[in-house]
Amino acid sequence: MKLPGITLNNPVMPASGTAAYGQELAQQLDLEALGALVIKSTTAETKVGNAWPTTAHTTGGWLNAVGLKNPGIEVVLEEKLPWLATHYPTLPIVGSVAGATEDEYVTVAQKMASAANVALLEINISCPNVAHGGLAFGTDPVVVEQLTRRIKAAVDKPIMMKLTPNVTDITVIAAAAERGGADGFTMINTLTGLSFDLATRQPLLANGTGGLSGAALHPIAVRMIRQVRQQSRLPIIGVGGNFSAEDVLEMLIAGANAVQIGAATYGQPTACTDIIADLPAVMEKYGIDSLQALINQTLADVAPAEKA
Template identity: 65%
Template sequence: MLQTGIKLAGVSLRNPVMAASGTAGYGEEMSQHFDLNALGALVIKSTTRAPRTGNPWPTTAQTSAGWLNAVGLKNPGIDVVIREKLPWLATNYPNLPIVGSVAGADIAEYVDVAKQLASAVNVAFIEVNISCPNVANEGMAFGTDPQTVRELTQRVVQAVAKPVFVKLTPNVTDIVAIAQAAAAGGAAGLVMINTLMGMEIDLATQKPHLAYGTGGLSGQAIHPLAMRMIHQVHEVLDLPIVGVGGVMNGKDAVEMMLAGASAVQVGAATFGDPLACVKIAEEIPTVLAQYQLTWPKN
């Protein structure tokens, strides 16, 4: 079988498939389905300084070609993650690279959380989730303003000694301008894309399916959008891109590699099949062989 081990920003991964942030928690539940060592890396749930209880239920709804979610950054807070979640992963999966996903309401919170995550031995990368509302800018997502993205990236990069990936929101007009801002701020790479804002209404109740109203769309429906954005950014920037958005099988992953991704993350596919990440990692070599392709090592 073809080997698909890669090096991403200097870190070796046994394959290019990661579990996406928010769909694998901190690994505990996923580990009941398979040995997490089958993953290239695991991205933890975006973590904030204080614990967050999240939005009222229902927080997820299935759509015709994907999922809507408004989980609301539910997480136990950085103290619990440092004290319990990361040590549990380090003890049980000492060789599994962890991606520490950071969220915050202002730049100081991002920097503080990123520093603490980066200090954990098993955290190989920091992933900055810039889809969060910026309290200093009327709640507009950090990731919609190039100036803010550049400053936030720069501040996190200066604060940590591990490669910093910036995870872009697709809810913008010009994704290239945002990607360039992250590059200018010193990002080691990009993760593309987070969910797209969406909504569904239940005919029976005439109310949105999600208690919150709107939510982020993930799954199959967003794959072509992720493909287009990765391609656009890859054309103009020489930075590694981790592709995410509707990767349901090995073929989707290889298509994303052809658009410019060096690795992929899998989120919603896990809802339909808890083994999705493993199966996708196993399918990739077969798809590559079928089309006489190779996955870039760097």
């Protein structure tokens, strides 16, 4: 199976941020077993992130407000990506790009795309847009289309726009990204949530609100993937509440071409490879001979007709 710029041995990869830049995860599992490795969202300069506590467990899943903590693109280019190239030269790498302004996005995307072992860029457009009052880039279709077009014109590698669910209609945002030249979508990012400590009456996170991840996101992500698939034939990487091989198959049925595993790795670092190992038996149980055939059938049944 394929994504723009990448041939996958299987459809499973870790979600951005959950595997950092691979070194820690490599101590827990064989990275070569992954369909691809998505590295942590990276900005132009080093970011120390938000004050502690940055994560909290709730009845609905995990809240996190890490604040895009990362070493900056120069360190990633000089240290992190070369380490991956040396130790895992055939592993497909997806470079996650973030920024606070359009110019920062373009700069980081250009530099990330210059790395020989980065095959595909994932553009995290859930970041606060400093130039537009702090709202996430991904909530304004005009901004999404413009940002997508600028990045696409600046790089020579495919780009997947990572869509936020914190909008009234995600299909409007997806359509804007497609008009801007996106090669596909990653969806969905976390939902904004808030939880309180009953003893102190204070939020559990120092930041107050945070992004909710976990099993509660799965049916929401499945619904949104199906909505976007009904209007677009672009490749989709599905993410949100994937904890099992059954979850993966459901996302493929909804319209995804591949999947990412996020919150499941918090308590089970080997979640990705465990799910990959479970897939054949679960496919057999449900009479699925080929994942690619399943994806193709969804495209034939759900996606709009290809343009002549």
